[in-house]
Amino acid sequence: MGATIRTTCPYCGVGCGVLATPGASGIAIEGDPMHPANAGRLCSKGSALGETVGLQGRLLTPWVRGKESDWETALDAVAEGFRKIIGQHGPDAVAFYVSGQLLTEDYYVANKLMKGYIGSANIDTNSRLCMSSAVAGHLRAFGEDVVPVSYSDLESADLIVLVGSNTAWCHPVLHQRMVAAKTRRPEMKIVAIDPRSTPTGVNADLHLPLQAGGDVAIFNGLLHYLHKHGFDDHGFIEAHTADVAEALRVADATAGSLDAVAKVCRIAPEALAAFYELFASSPRVITVFSQGVNQSSAGTDKVNSIINCHLLTGRIGKPGAGPFSITGQPNAMGGREVGGLATTLAAHLDIGNAQDRALVQGFWQSPRIATSPGLKAVELFEAIHAGTVKAVWIAGTNPVVSLPNANRARTALQRCELVVVSDCVAATDTTALAHVLLPATAWGEKEGTVTNSERCISRQRPFQPAPGQARPDWWMFCEVARRLGFQAGFPYQTPWEIFLEHARLSAAGNRGRRAFDIGALGTLTRAEYDRLEPVRWPLSREPFQDGRYSHPDGRARFVATVPRAPIHATDEEYPLVLNTGRIRDQWHTMTRTGRSARLMQHAPEPFVDVHAQDALLAGVRAGELVRVTTRWGSMVARLRCSGEMGRGTAFAPMHWTSEYAGDARVGPLVNPAVDPISGEPEFKHTPARITPFVVAWQGFVLSREPVLIRDATAWSLTPGQHCLRYELAGRRVFGDWSPWAKRMLGFGESNPQWIEYSDRSIGVYRASRLRNGRLEACVFLSPRPDLPSRTWLTELFSKPALDPEDRQGLLAGQPVRAGADAGAIVCSCFSVGSGTIRATIRELKLCTTGQVGRQLHAGTNCGSCLSEIAAILAEEREALAASNPGSGSTHIPRVEALARST
Ligand code: SF4
Numbered sequence: 025m026g027a028t029i030r031t032t033c034p035y036c037g038v039g040c041g042v043l044a045t046p047g048a049s050g051i052a053i054e055g056d057p058m059h060p061a062n063a064g065r066l067c068s069k070g071s072a073l074g075e076t077v078g079l080q081g082r083l084l085t086p087w088v089r090g091k092e093s094d095w096e097t098a099l100d101a102v103a104e105g106f107r108k109i110i111g112q113h114g115p116d117a118v119a120f121y122v123s124g125q126l127l128t129e130d131y132y133v134a135n136k137l138m139k140g141y142i143g144s145a146n147i148d149t150n151s152r153l154c155m156s157s158a159v160a161g162h163l164r165a166f167g168e169d170v171v172p173v174s175y176s177d178l179e180s181a182d183l184i185v186l187v188g189s190n191t192a193w194c195h196p197v198l199h200q201r202m203v204a205a206k207t208r209r210p211e212m213k214i215v216a217i218d219p220r221s222t223p224t225g226v227n228a229d230l231h232l233p234l235q236a237g238g239d240v241a242i243f244n245g246l247l248h249y250l251h252k253h254g255f256d257d258h259g260f261i262e263a264h265t266a267d268v269a270e271a272l273r274v275a276d277a278t279a280g281s282l283d284a285v286a287k288v289c290r291i292a293p294e295a296l297a298a299f300y301e302l303f304a305s306s307p308r309v310i311t312v313f314s315q316g317v318n319q320s321s322a323g324t325d326k327v328n329s330i331i332n333c334h335l336l337t338g339r340i341g342k343p344g345a346g347p348f349s350i351t352g353q354p355n356a357m358g359g360r361e362v363g364g365l366a367t368t369l370a371a372h373l374d375i376g377n378a379q380d381r382a383l384v385q386g387f388w389q390s391p392r393i394a395t396s397p398g399l400k401a402v403e404l405f406e407a408i409h410a411g412t413v414k415a416v417w418i419a420g421t422n423p424v425v426s427l428p429n430a431n432r433a434r435t436a437l438q439r440c441e442l443v444v445v446s447d448c449v450a451a452t453d454t455t456a457l458a459h460v461l462l463p464a465t466a467w468g469e470k471e472g473t474v475t476n477s478e479r480c481i482s483r484q485r486p487f488q489p490a491p492g493q494a495r496p497d498w499w500m501f502c503e504v505a506r507r508l509g510f511q512a513g514f515p516y517q518t519p520w521e522i523f524l525e526h527a528r529l530s531a532a533g534n535r536g537r538r539a540f541d542i543g544a545l546g547t548l549t550r551a552e553y554d555r556l557e558p559v560r561w562p563l564s565r566e567p568f569q570d571g572r573y574s575h576p577d578g579r580a581r582f583v584a585t586v587p588r589a590p591i592h593a594t595d596e597e598y599p600l601v602l603n604t605g606r607i608r609d610q611w612h613t614m615t616r617t618g619r620s621a622r623l624m625q626h627a628p629e630p631f632v633d634v635h636a637q638d639a640l641l642a643g644v645r646a647g648e649l650v651r652v653t654t655r656w657g658s659m660v661a662r663l664r665c666s667g668e669m670g671r672g673t674a675f676a677p678m679h680w681t682s683e684y685a686g687d688a689r690v691g692p693l694v695n696p697a698v699d700p701i702s703g704e705p706e707f708k709h710t711p712a713r714i715t716p717f718v719v720a721w722q723g724f725v726l727s728r729e730p731v732l733i734r735d736a737t738a739w740s741l742t743p744g745q746h747c748l749r750y751e752l753a754g755r756r757v758f759g760d761w762s763p764w765a766k767r768m769l770g771f772g773e774s775n776p777q778w779i780e781y782s783d784r785s786i787g788v789y790r791a792s793r794l795r796n797g798r799l800e801a802c803v804f805l806s807p808r809p810d811l812p813s814r815t816w817l818t819e820l821f822s823k824p825a826l827d828p829e830d831r832q833g834l835l836a837g838q839p840v841r842a843g844a845d846a847g848a849i850v851c852s853c854f855s856v857g858s859g860t861i862r863a864t865i866r867e868l869k870l871c872t873t874g875q876v877g878r879q880l881h882a883g884t885n886c887g888s889c890l891s892e893i894a895a896i897l898a899e900e901r902e903a904l905a906a907s908n909p910g911s912g913s914t915h916i917p918r919v920e921a922l923a924r925s926t
Contacts, residue, residue: 029487030056032474033070034125034467035611037351038062038198039476040070041558044468044487050074051468051487060558061175061476067196068609068623068852068888075620077468077488083450084492087461095493099500101460102417103507105442109415110142119146119404119413122364123420124154124353127472127484129519130497131355132362132526134419135370137501138398139363140390141510145375145398146413148366150421151356152401153705157318158349159360159368160702161327164583165335167575168372169360170539172340172567173310173348174478174560179205180344183306185215185299187239187330188316188708192223192891193608195314195350195477200887203227213306215299217242218316219603220675221668223891226898230298233670236601236709238289239317240587242296243329244275245285249300250336251275257338264571264579271332271582278586288587303333308344315352315605319707321591323699328583335580341568350477352606357475361540362526366398367703371530372540372574383533390513400703402428402696409436417444419497420464422613424453425681428705429656430691446500449615453682453689463494467616470496472519473556479567481542482558498522520553538574539567590709591697598654598711600638600674604690605707608888609852610679618684621745625849628742628814629662629751630680630688634714636665638672642714647809649717649738649753652676654710657692660685660717660738662751674712685740719753721787723805726750726817731768731801746821747801749814761789761805769793769801776800781835792834797825804837812837815857816845850896851882851889861893865900873897 026046033040041059045052051074057064086098093101109117120138122131131149138147162169175198178184184202191199206212206227216228217239225231234242250256251272261268279285282300286293303309311334317326331340331347339345351357363370373380375397385393399407405427407413416437427433437443437457445458448466455461469490475481490496498519505514516522524546531543539562548556573580594601609623617623632652634642644650646665651658652674661676669675680688695710719737726747733739735756742749758764761782765771770793771778777794792802799820804811816839820830833839847859864870864879873893877884883893 026487029485030483031485031487032059032354032482033066033073034354034484034616035069036195037353037356037477038195039354039474039480039482040066040197041482042066042070042073044073046487051077059482061478061480062197065197065200066886068886069611069617070197071853071886072617072620072623073467075622076616077466078619079491080619081449081451082466082491082494083447083455083461083463084494085463086493087458089459095495098460098462099503099507102444103504106142106415106504107508109441113414115142115144116146117413118142118144118415119148119399119408119417121401121404121416121418121421121423122147122149122359124149124151124351124356124359125420126359126497127355127470127474127519128358128362128526129472129522130419130501131359131364132370132522133498133501133505133514133516135362135364136388136390136513137505137510139369139394140385140388140392141505141508141513143392143394145366145394145396146404147364147398148401148404149359149364150401150423150426151351151353151359152365152703153319153426153707154315154352155318155349155356156365156400156702156704157320157323157327157699158313159365160324160699161331162349164324164328165331165581166568166573168538168540169368170567170574171349171477171479173346174566175201177344177346178202178310180308181212181310182308182344183213183215183302183310185217185303185309185311186224186228187217187311187313189312189314189350190218190220190222190224190605191312191350192226194352194606196608196886196888198350199224200890203890213302215302219670219673223895226891226894230295230302232289232291232295232299235288235290236603236673237320237322237590239326240322240329240585241279241285241288243326243333244585244587245279245282245296246300246303246333247272247275247329247336248279249282250304250333253304255304255337257336260338260571261336264573265335265582266577266579267582267584268336271584274584274586275332307339309334309337309339310344310346310348312348312350314350316708318704320704320709321697321699321706322588323704324701325585329585332582332585335582341566341571354476355474357477357479358473361475361530366400366404371532372538384529387529387532388513400698402698402703402705405433405436408440411439414440415442415444416440417446418454419446422452422454422615422681424457425613425689425691426678427691428694428707429696430689430694431657432696446497448494451683452613452615462500463492464500465490465494465496469494472498473523478560480558480560483556518550520548520550523553524548590706592655592695592709592711594672594711598713600634600672600712600714602652602654602674602676602693602710602712603708604676604678604694607677607679610677612679613681614679614684618743621743622852622855624742624744625855626852627677628749629740630659630677630685631664632661632714633664633666633669633675635669635671635673638674639663639665639714642716644714644716649719649722649809650714651717652693652712652714654693654695654712656695656710659690659693660687663714674714680740684742686736686738688740717753720755720757721805721807722753722809722811723803724749724751724811724814725768725801725803726814726821727769727801728821729770729801731770734764734768744818747818749818757787759784762791765789765791765803769803779831779834781837788837790834790837794826799823799826802834813839813845813847815847815849819844819846850892853885854881856880856882858896861896862900865897871897
């Protein structure tokens with residue numbers, strides 16, 4: 025075993041500490057018990073990190089215009105291309121599009137190069153897509169982009185309000201911390217405000233399924249209610265805020281009565297009243313919000329409508345209280361600190377302020393400084409499409425999948441004169457369009473710092489050498505800067521030197537003006553930087569504890585917010601509101617989590633989730649394939665009716681790419697409307713319709729080796745532990761499927777055994793290929809989606825040899841042994857399926873997740889599936905109560921029952 029290295033998880037903004045120990049059989053991963061974010065916990069994604077660090081699919085050498093190359097040639101090509109275009113068309117004809125995956129040191133030099141040396145602010149980041157509305161809201165309210173809450177505050181709150189935030193899946197360790205706090209202090213309340221009934225709501229006392237886009241209305245209504253009922257903190261408002269009168273006037277004018285707000289938000293008035301009463305009567309309230317609030321054409325106003333309620337009641341800058349934006353990416357916050365957005369300057373300085381610009385330029389000793397904000401992500405790709413931006417360097421992100429109206433982004437890159445992509449993955453939808461490909465180091469090889477959602481700076485440390493010619497992103501930006509003639513500004517040999525400069529800049533001219541000041545870290549020795557423990561800024565206090573905000577007069581601002589409808593409305597042609605987002609076990613475009621067989625099992629196929637009645641109206645049923653269409657694009661997905669969706673809404677995950685499915689990228693469907701202030705796109709509200717995806721047959725192939733799929737109109741691929749799973753559907757029908765199946769599954773090699781069943785009268789076909797009794801591959805086809813359980817069949821691939829009952833099952837298309845089908849995987853860590861959990865609950869009359877864990881281990885490792893197990897327990901209880909009306913209550917909390925009554 026190698027030495028254990030303390031590092032941080034590269035996924036969500038919780039920023040958990042990770043212990044990585046290289047060994048003969050791979051990298052052992054554990055949660056870091058000393059890290060303040062997670063105290064040893066990891067979610068399913070974090071736990072599986074060791075399975076994602078292999079070299080499969082890595083980009084290991086530079087490529088220039090389709091030819092394998094070397095660093096000198098590639099860097100010269102980038103510098104020459106940028107120099108030529110800047111010379112001919114000026115600095116605004118080039119751009120960087122970077123990522124919340126970059127480390128702070130990478131981000132710092134990229135931003136310095138573009139804003140201080142090239143002289144344009146055309147550097148934006150994929151963080152624009154997930155939290156720029158929070159940045160804009162903080163700037164308006166506080167005068168600085170500061171998150172005024174820490175994770176430990178969640179544990180002392182009386183009430184946590186989760187708005188548009190499925191923390192159970194998207195920030196699992198933070199969610200577990202909240203649930204643990206509630207278990208310790210049952211009097212603590214949790215309210216979930218979300219159009220969907222997500223797993224997060226399972227642990228909530230109250231779920232408000234508000235109409236998509238109703239956030240400003242509900243918080244204006246709350247502001248009005250709090251003021252009307254005398255909950256203003258007059259002392260705080262007078263001493264520390266400004267503009268309350270206008271915010272109250274607008275809230276009073278737009279909110280109206282509680283009944284009126286309830287009607288606009290389409291929730292039961294009793295449930296709304298219960299929420300308002302809880303907020304009013306709880307001294308310590310934290311409102312947690314994330315993409316459900318931010319990803320909207322009214323995102324910035326939504327953020328400020330939340331902050332207004334905290335300012336009115338003085339519930340900010342004190343323990344257990346405040347508005348809490350939690351970020352999606354591991355280093356979105358670090359990017360914000362260095363000014364990695366096109367609209368900000370380094371060190372929380374203002375690009376629109378001449379003194380701030382002079383301060384940064386003087387500190388950098390740079391030849392120039394960008395004088396106005398650059399293009400925000402969606403605008404940037406429009407400018408590339410229009411030809412005004414002619415060269416772009418995309419670092420660590422996959423915009424052809426992740427941007428709204430993503431096919432237009434693809435066309436934009438196809439038209440672009442010079443596309444440079446630095447990435448650790450060779451084949452993505454975006455690298456396919458690069459003129460120059462630069463191989464970047466990946467997690468486990470990179471070295472630097474990240475900042476999580478609670479402003480905690482942690483080290484990422486390497487535990488394995490960089491493979492091939494892979495190099496860190498900061499090195500590439502410095503090398504190109506040197507080739508552009510800016511050697512003096514980029515002398516760094518290590519990320520440590522970059523960090524010191526970044527820390528010193530945060531203190532430059534600060535004198536308490538900005539909360540972001542890590543100047544005390546600007547003198548760390550190399551050894552101290554290497555040993556740096558997680559440290560939260562501001563270094564000596566919590567933000568706003570003294571009631572002083574970063575506006576010049578030291579006061580926070582109320583911002584009057586007027587509810588407004590999403591830019592694109594539903595209509596007869598597109599009657600559903602499509603909402604896109606994350607699922608539990610996947611990260612972004614699957615370039616890493618797609619490598620973990622375990623993580624792929626929880627949701628193995630692209631899907632769209634709708635209400636059962638909407639499915640009925642569209643003439644489709646759960647389990648069938650559907651086409652989801654919007655005004656911007658379309659995709660094919662499996663229909664779910666999970667019961668989580670309200671009428672008129674649809675949800676599709678953001679993760680699938682062309683590598684894993686034939687036609688399931690959701691980005692092309694998303695409308696390109698953006699918030700006018702933050703520029704954040706409206707990922708949560710695109711008018712859409714679903715229609716049947718008509719095929720003649722459906723089926724799947726499981727195979728130990730990759731197979732060449734033929735004649736499929738739709739397909740998706742799921743790597744598993746023992747086999748690959750291909751879901752297929754097609755229109756071309758063969759009278760005899762046998763030759764087709766034999767060709768695809770490799771029948772004809774030496775000594776294969778072939779089990780085959782065909783019923784031409786109903787179009788059912790099954791075949792399996794065995795070698796020495798071991799299952800090698802199988803295919804199952806049917807005109808309907810009533811196909812055998814993949815979980816059961818996948819289990820057969822783990823056997824060294826099949827027994828007669830297994831062979832019978834293959835022929836019959838179903839297990840002949842009772843209990844052989846575990847059902848859909850719920851617990852990824854121990855591969856426990858829903859069927860097993862339900863059967864065990866019924867048989868042993870289990871009532872709690874702890875009891876399920878003791879019987880099956882499910883939920884006892886990372887705990888990411890606990891909400892789903894709790895939901896299964898609740899369903900089983902309700903089923904029992906329904907079948908036996910005299911058996912007692914269903915244990916649904918009173919307030920949730922009220923919300924459900926709508
Ligand atoms: Fe990583 Fe999970 Fe922690 Fe997020 S919650 S940082 S994904 S381990």
